[in-house]
Amino acid sequence: MAYKRNIDRLPIIPADARKHNVTCHYCIVGCGYHAYTWPVNKQGGTEPSRNIFGEDLSKQQPAETVAWYAPSMYNIVQQDGRDVHIVIKPDKECEVNSGLGSIRGARMAEMSYSTARNTQQQRLTSPMVWRYGQWQPTSWDDALDLVARVTAQVIKEQGEDGLFVSAFDHGGAGGGYENTWGTGKLYFGAMKIRNIRIHNRPAYNSEVHATRDMGVGELNNCYEDAELADTIVAVGTNALETQTNYFLNHWVPNLRGTSLDKKKSQLPDEPHAAGRIVIVDPRRTVTVNACEAEAGKDKVMHLAINSGTDLALFNAWFTYIDEQGWTDKDFIAKSGADYDAAIAANKTSLEDAARITGLTVDQIRQSAAWIAEPKDGKRRRTMFSYEKGLIWGNDNYRTNGALVNVALATGNIGREGGGCVRMGGHQEGYVRPGDSHVGRPAAYVDRLLIEGKGGVHHIWACDHYKTTLNALRFKQTYKKRTDMVKDAMSSVPYGDRAAMVNAIMDAIRKGGLFAVDVDIVPTQIGQACHVWLPAATSGEMNLTSMNGERRMRLTERYMDPPGQSMPDCLIAARIANHLERVFTEMGDATYAANFKGFDWKTDEDAFMDGYNKNAGGGEHVTYERLRAMGTNGFQEPAVAFKDGKIVGTKRLYTDGKFGAKDGKAHFMATAWRGLQAPGKDEQKAKFKYLINNGRTNHVWQNAYLDQQNDFVMDRWPYPFIDMNPDDMKELGVREGDLVEVFNDDGSTQAMVYPTPSARKGETFMLFAYPSGVMGNVINDGVNEFIIPNYKQTWADIRKIADAPEGVKALTFKSQEFSVG
Amino acid sequence: MKRCDKLAEVGRRRFLSGAFAAAASVPAATLLTERARAATGGARVDYPSNRLANVSELKPNETLEVAYPDDDAPGVLLKLGKRVPGGAGPDGDIVGFSTICPHKGFPLSYNSADKTLNCPGHYSRFDCEAGGQQVWGQATQNLPQYTLRVDDKGDIYAEGVDELLYGRLSNVL
Numbered sequence: 007m008a009y010k011r012n013i014d015r016l017p018i019i020p021a022d023a024r025k026h027n028v029t030c031h032y033c034i035v036g037c038g039y040h041a042y043t044w045p046v047n048k049q050g051g052t053e054p055s056r057n058i059f060g061e062d063l064s065k066q067q068p069a070e071t072v073a074w075y076a077p078s079m080y081n082i083v084q085q086d087g088r089d090v091h092i093v094i095k096p097d098k099e100c101e102v103n104s105g106l107g108s109i110r111g112a113r114m115a116e117m118s119y120s121t122a123r124n125t126q127q128q129r130l131t132s133p134m135v136w137r138y139g140q141w142q143p144t145s146w147d148d149a150l151d152l153v154a155r156v157t158a159q160v161i162k163e164q165g166e167d168g169l170f171v172s173a174f175d176h177g178g179a180g181g182g183y184e185n186t187w188g189t190g191k192l193y194f195g196a197m198k199i200r201n202i203r204i205h206n207r208p209a210y211n212s213e214v215h216a217t218r219d220m221g222v223g224e225l226n227n228c229y230e231d232a233e234l235a236d237t238i239v240a241v242g243t244n245a246l247e248t249q250t251n252y253f254l255n256h257w258v259p260n261l262r263g264t265s266l267d268k269k270k271s272q273l274p275d276e277p278h279a280a281g282r283i284v285i286v287d288p289r290r291t292v293t294v295n296a297c298e299a300e301a302g303k304d305k306v307m308h309l310a311i312n313s314g315t316d317l318a319l320f321n322a323w324f325t326y327i328d329e330q331g332w333t334d335k336d337f338i339a340k341s342g343a344d345y346d347a348a349i350a351a352n353k354t355s356l357e358d359a360a361r362i363t364g365l366t367v368d369q370i371r372q373s374a375a376w377i378a379e380p381k382d383g384k385r386r387r388t389m390f391s392y393e394k395g396l397i398w399g400n401d402n403y404r405t406n407g408a409l410v411n412v413a414l415a416t417g418n419i420g421r422e423g424g425g426c427v428r429m430g431g432h433q434e435g436y437v438r439p440g441d442s443h444v445g446r447p448a449a450y451v452d453r454l455l456i457e458g459k460g461g462v463h464h465i466w467a468c469d470h471y472k473t474t475l476n477a478l479r480f481k482q483t484y485k486k487r488t489d490m491v492k493d494a495m496s497s498v499p500y501g502d503r504a505a506m507v508n509a510i511m512d513a514i515r516k517g518g519l520f521a522v523d524v525d526i527v528p529t530q531i532g533q534a535c536h537v538w539l540p541a542a543t544s545g546e547m548n549l550t551s552m553n554g555e556r557r558m559r560l561t562e563r564y565m566d567p568p569g570q571s572m573p574d575c576l577i578a579a580r581i582a583n584h585l586e587r588v589f590t591e592m593g594d595a596t597y598a599a600n601f602k603g604f605d606w607k608t609d610e611d612a613f614m615d616g617y618n619k620n621a622g623g624g625e626h627v628t629y630e631r632l633r634a635m636g637t638n639g640f641q642e643p644a645v646a647f648k649d650g651k652i653v654g655t656k657r658l659y660t661d662g663k664f665g666a667k668d669g670k671a672h673f674m675a676t677a678w679r680g681l682q683a684p685g686k687d688e689q690k691a692k693f694k695y696l697i698n699n700g701r702t703n704h705v706w707q708n709a710y711l712d713q714q715n716d717f718v719m720d721r722w723p724y725p726f727i728d729m730n731p732d733d734m735k736e737l738g739v740r741e742g743d744l745v746e747v748f749n750d751d752g753s754t755q756a757m758v759y760p761t762p763s764a765r766k767g768e769t770f771m772l773f774a775y776p777s778g779v780m781g782n783v784i785n786d787g788v789n790e791f792i793i794p795n796y797k798q799t800w801a802d803i804r805k806i807a808d809a810p811e812g813v814k815a816l817t818f819k820s821q822e823f824s825v826g
Numbered sequence: 827m828k829r830c831d832k833l834a835e836v837g838r839r840r841f842l843s844g845a846f847a848a849a850a851s852v853p854a855a856t857l858l859t860e861r862a863r864a865a866t867g868g869a870r871v872d873y874p875s876n877r878l879a880n881v882s883e884l885k886p887n888e889t890l891e892v893a894y895p896d897d898d899a900p901g902v903l904l905k906l907g908k909r910v911p912g913g914a915g916p917d918g919d920i921v922g923f924s925t926i927c928p929h930k931g932f933p934l935s936y937n938s939a940d941k942t943l944n945c946p947g948h949y950s951r952f953d954c955e956a957g958g959q960q961v962w963g964q965a966t967q968n969l970p971q972y973t974l975r976v977d978d979k980g981d982i983y984a985e986g987v988d989e990l991l992y993g994r995l996s997n998v999l
Contacts, residue, residue, distance in 0.1 A: 007911040008959035008968040010988040014871050015996035066898035067993040069931035069947070074993050076928065078966035106930070106948075112966045246949070250964065254948055292962060296949050703962060717966065721959065815911065819940050821962035823949035826937030 009720035020050035030111035031179035031544035034430030036553030038100025038637030082122040130540035131569025154584035160461035170460040177435025177551025180467035187616025188575025190438025208452035209792035216407035221666030227425025233265035234423035235389040242395015261301035314400030320408035322359030332378035334417025351675035387423030401682035407674035420659030435551035471530035477781035478752030490518030542567030559639035560632035575612035579604040683787030693800040708774040725775035727756035742809030749801040752782035881980035914974035922972035929965035
């Protein structure tokens with residue numbers, strides 16, 4: 007039986023409830039919400055005067071009402087030390103989501119820490135250390151002293167390259183401007199750490215180097231452009247499931263034709279029609295289905311390319327559009343550079359592209375026309391979007407560049423209805439001291455750890471065990487190295503700090519690794535660590551971030567952090583304070599002085615030290631001003647503060663000036679070179695099934711909170727693997743059966759989900775799930791800038807077991823909306 | 827009252843754009859049944875025991891429009907032809923569900939081919955054979971299902987709902 011809460015009524019928000027601005031802390035879209043709180047012994051009533059909505063709640067409310075909230079939007083949490091009711095519900099006035107809440111964001115309240123209602127009891131509430139062979143709570147000072155002493159000793163012996171760091175670089179939960187600054191000032195300001203990586207990849211690098219190198223920042227348009235475009239091109243992005251309300255609130259109106267009035271009024275001098283869409287994805291996703299339902303199949307072109315061949319398609323588009331004379335010659339002349347060289351280097355015939363991609367010549371020709379063929383003599387407006395299918399796909403750098411080539415050639419950057427943008431995963435929220443010392447290519451941190459390098463590892467909201475490549479090998483080595491230190495720690499009394507540090511250092515000299523995990527929950531990699539430092543998350547602290555159209559908002563603190571947990575920025579500051587003290591004690595006053603400037607007491611202190619002083623336009627931005635800007639905020643960069651409002655920037659590059667040193671946008675030579683990453687060709691030749699991989703609608707990120715949510719775990723107790731029914735027959739498996747996915751790099755498990763729309767031999771597995779880590783079977787091949795290639799993975803499959811008991815109640819029906 | 831399974835005929839896209847969407851958003855003007863009142867201090871609301879239909883009125887895999895716990899709460903009864911979670915009657919195959927989508931309150935439409943209820947608003951779909959589990963969608967709860975009782979005469983009574991209904995903060999108004 008499906009999970010049911012059996013909640014048949016909820017407390018009503020009283021008219022005088024406190025209201026806080028909230029931006030959803032999960033995905034890039036950053037939907038606007040409000041958190042309402044009121045004392046636990048009070049409640050509103052159904053009479054209009056007794057509730058916040060001013061509505062008669064004794065009556066049924068209509069569709070899309072603001073005067074309703076789901077049980078998932080309700081909880082009881084602590085605020086200033088007292089229990090309060092909380093409702094976190096979507097804001098209809100927010101331009102991003104217009105009141106829509108997704109299956110992920112609309113559970114923020116239920117996913118909050120509550121002792122009263124037993125939610126998220128996994129949250130870390132005290133610093134924990136490995137003591138007497140198990141995890142034990144300790145004080146902040148004790149934990150930080152141990153961290154500082156071991157870290158300082160490792161730096162003394164190995165230099166700063168002995169300190170390895172894994173740290174978020176994004177916005178939203180486990181990130182945000184305050185926290186990227188806090189960690190950044192520690193590792194790039196006080197120190198110059200080179201062996202550092204980001205949460206979802208094994209190095210410190212951009213996922214979109216190419217577009218930046220071309221002078222085109224990757225978030226260059228606004229969400230409204232999706233309503234204005236004649237054609238949307240969606241590459242490797244399943245927006246309905248991963249940028250849900252951007253898709254529903256801004257793409258669908260265009261496909262449905264309901265944004266026509268907006269097109270006519272904003273762009274009066276050209277013909278308009280309902281939008282078309284070109285979707286490049288080897289898999290038929292629910293996004294494809296929804297687009298067909300809204301626009302009609304004749305307005306949707308799903309280009310189901312051979313996995314990893316996007317580059318050849320883009321080069322063919324570029325070539326064909328140039329040959330047809332559909333380029334924006336004035337734009338290229340004024341703003342472009344290196345066009346002729348790129349055209350020559352990338353020349354790809356329709357026939358060659360068809361052979362490589364598996365598409366027909368007609369499909370490529372027709373999609374190019376949808377992108378660039380003028381409409382009654384006017385330039386067609388096309389918005390290009392891409393995400394992990396490209397970013398984690400074959401030959402990331404060149405493929406990214408090849409798509410930007412097409413967008414630039416057609417004059418679609420800096421104009422209404424255009425843009426060439428990544429869709430994004432997390433929100434953004436990056437402000438740090440310069441990182442040029444990291445170098446390019448950056449260090450392949452996971453490989454160095456496997457090779458035994460480094461003595462101490464600081465981990466900030468990362469879980470390599472779930473979200474890296476070559477994950478099985480990584481885990482085997484990491485456990486071995488950290489176990490050496492655990493065994494050493496068990497050999498001396500905990501209270502003898504000098505003996506403890508000596509024992510740890512002895513183990514490190516023998517190849518051991520001391521690991522410190524800063525996180526909100528005990529992660530899988532955390533199990534291997536020696537110290538856990540409990541962090542606060544969004545809403546438990548004031549937190550700023552920006553979304554996929556650079557819209558910056560402040561989420562106001564609406565509840566207390568669990569127990570002794572603290573914002574990451576303050577944890578970083580306290581680590582710096584302790585390092586200063588320890589280095590001083592060690593007699594190195596000069597080095598100790600590097601750790602000055604961390605006297606922050608609050609999240610706002612970190613914000614003012616970081617964003618306000620260091621971000622472009624940051625001087626116009628304060629907490630007070632952001633509060634007044636509410637859930638709509640402003641679009642970065644800020645350019646002024648005028649009439650009580652921060653003035654932002656709706657689109658980038660509207661003046662035709664781009665980000666390269668010469669102010670131009672540079673076209674890039676991006677010749678096709680097959681499967682680029684080492685080991686991919688061999689894997690493909692040897693193993694039968696493509697193990698394509700990615701996200702699903704119910705789950706946020708690696709399920710770090712969802713793993714304790716009954717509603718989600720009821721649906722997905724195990725990661726699914728979508729499989730063609732003919733493949734299932736050959737393998738002798740039925741729906742819900744557990745199968746092993748294995749190759750020479752590792753093995754993992756998944757639950758069979760029959761998927762008639764899946765092509766034979768091409769499966770799709772949920773990525774980064776706790777009960778079956780897909781990364782175990784991804785080989786360690788990366789591109790020239792250490793960007794991993796998760797998507798192109800091949801493996802064999804065999805049955806492990808019939809569907810376990812917990813799976814028998816699940817539905818295995820098609821996930822495609824259909825009225826029959 | 828909003829009816830769900832006529833939607834396909836009306837034209838889904840017409841429903842989504844313009845006039846019909848507005849019509850669907852108009853709150854019902856009057857309460858047509860007596861309000862059930864919760865007992866003072868009860869931990870749950872008291873659900874009325876309402877006769878919705880007789881078994882003889884059900885045709886296999888066809889919806890029978892009902893409303894529960896009052897006329898502003900549309901739903902369906904279904905005879906699915908196989909024993910399912912929450913199923914009532916001699917064959918354990920009679921189920922009842924709310925047909926207001928728990929995401930944003932749009933009326934659901936029955937797909938008899940795979941026995942799911944589908945929402946034209948944001949593409950959510952719920953499996954009538956799996957306790958209303960959301961196969962895919964944006965609701966943060968599975969579909970509210972009725973607790974059904976079938977008496978000796980074949981009369982089908984609804985006596986409870988297992989999730990909060992969209993658009994009301996108490997299942998019984």
